[in-house]
Amino acid sequence: MLGLRSCYCLGHNPLSRNLDLRFSPPLSVSFKSFSLNSFFSSSPNPKTKPKPQSKRKPTMSSPPSAFDALMSKARAAAKKKPQSQSESQSQSSSPKKRKTQTQTPDLAPPKKSTISQTPDSKIEPLDALPAKKPKKVDVEECIGQLRKKAADFNPKTAAYWEDKPVPFLFLVRAFDMISKETGRIVITDIVCNMLRTVMHATPDNLVAVVYLSANRIAPAHEGLELGIGDASIIKALAEACGRKEEQIKSQYKALGDLGLVAKACRSSQSLMRKPDPLTVAKVFNTFGLIAKESGKDSQEKKKNHIKTLLVAATDCEPQYLIRLLQTKLRIGLAEQTLLTALGQAAVYNDKELTQPPPHIQSPLEEAANIVKQSYSVLPVYDKIVPALLSGGVWNLPKTCSFMPGVPVGPMLAKPTKGVSEIIDKFQDMEFTCEYKYDGERAQIHYKEDGSVEIYSRNAERNTGKYPDVVVAVSRLKKSSVSSFVLDCELVAYDRQKGKILPFQVLSTRARKNVVMSEIKVDVCIFAFDILYRNGQPLLQEQLKIRREHLYESFEEEPGFFQFATAIISNDLEEIQKFLEVAVDTSCEGLIIKTLNRDATYEPSKRSHNWLKLKKDYMENIGDSLDLVPIAAFHGRGKRAGLLTEITLSEEQMFPCMQLILPTCLVLVNQVQP
Template identity: 70%
Template sequence: MSNPNLEIMSTCPRSAFDVLMSNAYESRTRKREAPVEISQTSNFTVKKSASNPIGGAHVKNSQVKISPDESLVELKKKAANFDVKRAVYWGEGERVPFMFVVKAFDAMSKESGRIAITEIVCNMLRTVIETTPDDLLAVVCLLANRIASPHEDLELGLGDASIMEALAGACGADVNRIKKQYTDLGDLGLVAKASRSSQPLMRKPEALTVAKVFDTFQLIAKESGRDSQRKKKNHIKALLVAATDSEPQYLIRLLQTKLRIGLAERTLLTALGHAAVYSEKHSSPPGNVDNPLEEAAKIVKQVYSVIPVYDKMVPALLSGGVWNLPKTCRCSPGIPIVLMLAKAAKGVPEVLEKFENMEFTCEYKYDGERAQIHFMENGSVEIYSRNAERNTGKFPDVVAAVTRLKKPCIKSFVLDCELVAYDREKQKILPFQILSTRAKKNVVMNGIKVDVCIYAFDILYANGQELLQERLDVRREHLYKSFQEEQGFFQFATSITSNDPKEIEMFFDDAVNSGSEGLMMKTLKKDATYEPSKRSNNWLKLKKDYMDGIGDSLDLVPIAAFHGRGKRTGTGFSEVMLEEWSASLRSKVIPKPKSYYRYSDTISPDVWFEPTEVWEVKAADLTVSPVHRAAIGIVYPDKGISLRFPRLVRVREDKSPEEASSSDTEHHAELVKEWMEFRAS
């Protein structure tokens, strides 16, 4: 088999790896009669040839676009015929080579289609499941580019400077030269690949395995104390010395948590579900399942949203199979559940239309920090942020309040709530900006200057019983029976049940006047289960800004800026804020844009930034732009979307750049389409 973009070292036979990747390539091509060169919509370049077999087929003509449904059908047919024996090239009892994963990274980075990437990952995972299942957890974690779940507080603790020093030491290079190459290329992984490949070795080191790499990453994360940075760098150097071909490139990217292969976590979960079906040895799909692949992917994603911990889910999948996964892997206090989210509504009439003939409740939408509070049977408490990070050390007063105000009959619970800055003397809610001034960690009770009130609106688990599948009215009963209210410390979300437009509008005004953002509207009985990780139509949010502008705010990452000219206060910045954020971003300036930034040649910013911050931005309107590249192709094939009269709402310290708004996510794609259709009408 010959594919110039999948050149494999002798440690990874070409035939083995090509069969793993070939179906993904075939699913994007069709055979025609006359042989010509292929170059469209793909990074592969296949030269004219009378015979160029890719996975046993002959590519004979240029690509022809086919519908997603047709692609999926072809994918399923080819995947069913995938032969693990032809893909595996390591011996029985041997660990999965790191090169196997690296070449998959390489292949994915050259793909843009989700279906093709899903198949590559699926075939990888099938190979591991059927030959080396003990390595499946490590492979999945590397694909997800994480060594532990966010709530476990286990991080590599490495900055670019430390990584560059380790790279320089491993390659016998000057660290200043490494820094210059990084500045020139904008990708430290490419610098590592070039530097490592030019370094001669006295002897060939033992080939890296997935287990070795993953175990070393965990060692790096666990190093602590006075000499920890030196030890971390030594671990990195040991990996780099043993690395060959493209391995240094992806080792460095994994260490930076900037894998850049276009693999979203939902795609990984889908591929894991598919691989489990093909490798299923435990039982057949339930009789009512028409499409096992889709159902398995749905199960894996649902379970992961309840227990987002691979080292619990992967072993359960291997031992009990995918069809039993909801039973063998259930939520428990101490492991954060992915939060349910709401969709935006532009007014009360829209809410009444969507909830027609359904009983629903209206709750105050508090302007604070979303929190999930876990109380364990041993009396310990953990608090998790909206992105599942442990926040317990930030809120010792919240720990004390829930411990004091839970009723004696409650031995364990998982509570969904909002933590809001509160003035107990004046008995009023304070703005979010006040809450943001609290220290981020290691807070002590006698040092607290900003008090918070817990506004509880849902309970997901109580006394050993999972409540996710219960209706909201039932969950509310559990909530009200479980806690004692105390003003300024612990209160239930203010709510009414009504479908009277005037009453709802008056309630909305009361919410805004009280210092809240607006209202949350939720179905009470029909379609009223708690849906982790989903932005559901059964929860709608109505804010004052939504009634004035585009409906929802956007979480954006600043990547460039122009030097200001005169006073600029109309975009949400005061003069003080301008100076504050300018100072903040000065340390993030980079000499040139990252290779993966998309922008028009007609735009020439004065400075470019490392993507580090997330800004919540509101706008009066969305408009088609021939210059900006955001959401390009959704409305017009060669035009993007820009914001009209944007203004900064706040900096989202609870979000990482990877969690920013994206046209790839269902919710934001819908937002763009719906609003553009609304404007057109």
């Protein structure tokens, strides 16, 4: 009676309005396309005769139940309604007509239930659905594809992370691969393939990948630095790995590489819960947070950020995390190689965007030059990389141009040994000779809003160091000038005597937050080039034209702002005499520059069109020192086990060497301990 009571409950349930109850042997209850036949584990054999059902006479003590009435209505409805297709098929397959059975069916549910399907239904049985197997990816094989030549490489084979952010493991494995190579072409191919993979799979992460590959977190002129010393890194590493600081220091001294120490410590450590894998975006953003921490407890906060990264680091990730934090990647990847690889990767990526112009014979070489040139005038990866992805490498010069507020790398001169060499080099060209001042190279940017920024030759912001220079250029520029970028030398100057002072005097000035009233060392601006004027870049103009712009833009004032002393001559004796006067005026020597031919400004390049003639390079001119080595430092990294920095002192001061400051530090490549 258990099964019948279940049917009775279904009949009285409000949901039973949609039920189609049919009681015919064997007992069947169907719900649209779903049949409950499968819930009867045993059904009577159609060949077996059922026992005759005994008729019960209703008595006063046993009145007809509601279930009996329901049964009667169900049988009557079954006679009127046509049979379903599934029931008619099952009955036609039986040789004999089944009779009504009186025995109670067994309603015990089967071990495995299935859903029967009618022709109108599209639902398949659950047992028929194939199990979805997880896709196995061989990470080692994917990363190994980076070793291929760039022409034979397919970025799809190396992108194993699909639509997710770029794993940090992918980047550091590429670093590890680069560190084991010495050939420039092979390294360029690996970096190119790495960048192409990121371009293909996750282009949004390309800026972070490029910055970390350059071991930077921001453009140099923004002055954003991590500000972490080895002591803080050792503390974070000790806490993250459950070691004592003394153990970390001991291993550091033995290995000479804190990155290798971190890798060894993390490889021997097991965690109860595995953290989420590191991504390039996570590491890059965390580095940004570390650099921006300031004020009270900033070092503690920085240490906690480092611990978070180290705990999640696996494989060789700890090694390169530490090296990136130290800003000593040491894999043999120069920034020029990175720029070359970026240009080549853009060419392969451009196959889907634009074809190179017809006049370009070597697209890879030309693309590398375009990227290098664009970076020299706009050294900001945040602008160059998106421009490459959106417009392609061939349109890069149009979208990335020189502007005030972003310093360019200074143009540098090649050394020469004598005046006769200069005459031979520039014999058919017009050239000029300028004083080479012994000061600090500076690039002064004046914007249209009147703001002034001063940058060093390394693109470091020095505006706070020279507030007097800011006042001088703002006061001495002509009213017709609304914006400019000036290339000059800042020199210590005695205004009372009208004399140039040595660089050592200039180095005594405070480096930051200098107050005008507290300045003790005056500075004179010696201007020798102008790179931008009134919204017009002048980098591609010849030096003679740039000089005219320079002289038209400023008023001279001795001791505050002066143009570099120069002559135009090709006479050997006159140049020799001019050099002697320059040395007597406390200058280092001369700078010789072409005026009209091959005289454009080439940022970040040591050009043959600029030559420097210093007294140190010439025979019989200059001073010599007799020095004695007094101390040395243990080498680190590739120089572990060697003495790399030798401290020298004057020979006469040798007896009291422990009481004096070293004269200089000389870096030597390999000195056996």
